[in-house]
Amino acid sequence: QVQLVESGGGLVQAGGSLRLSCASSGRTLSGYHMGWFRQAPGKEREFVAARSWRSGSTYSADSVKGRFTISRDNAKNTVYLQMNSLKPEDTAVYYCAAGSSYRPFSSDYWGQGTQVTVSS
Numbered sequence: 001q002v003q004l005v006e007s008g009g010g011l012v013q014a015g016g017s018l019r020l021s022c023a024s025s026g027r028t029l030s031g032y033h034m035g036w037f038r039q040a041p042g043k044e045r046e047f048v049a050a051r052s053w054r055s056g057s058t059y060s061a062d063s064v065k066g067r068f069t070i071s072r073d074n075a076k077n078t079v080y081l082q083m084n085s086l087k088p089e090d091t092a093v094y095y096c097a098a099g100s101s102y103r104p105f106s107s108d109y110w111g112q113g114t115q116v117t118v119s120s
Contacts, residue, residue: 001026002109004096009114012086016118020081022096022111032109033102034079036070038092039113045095049081050105059103064090086118 003026012018022034035050049060049070058070069082079096093115097107 004111006111006114017084022079032098035097035105037095040092052102
């Protein structure tokens with residue numbers, strides 16, 4: 001099975017950057033579309049960005065366009081979320097996901113999440 005582990009979260013000031021990583025601790029991620037979601041306190045989990053396995057195409061939520069970038073390193077079996085120009089409203093637990101559907105993205109596997117806190 002695919003087992004995902006996120007890392008790279010932490011506390012950062014508004015306007016700063018973080019790079020989240022999502023690595024598979026089990027089987028290879030080959031063939032899976034990858035995505036990132038986030039969940040702020042008291043809110044539902046929302047889609048952030050996704051990347052197609054075959055084409056490498058990406059799409060993201062309007063709220064993060066131009067600021068967040070999803071990428072993948074197949075050699076390391078790792079997916080990343082580069083977050084720039086962070087805002088306090090970006091504060092959330094960020095979850096990595098692997099799925100068989102790209103657009104719309106549908107998750108088959110979830111990581112445990114990593115906390116991102118953006119201070120004012």
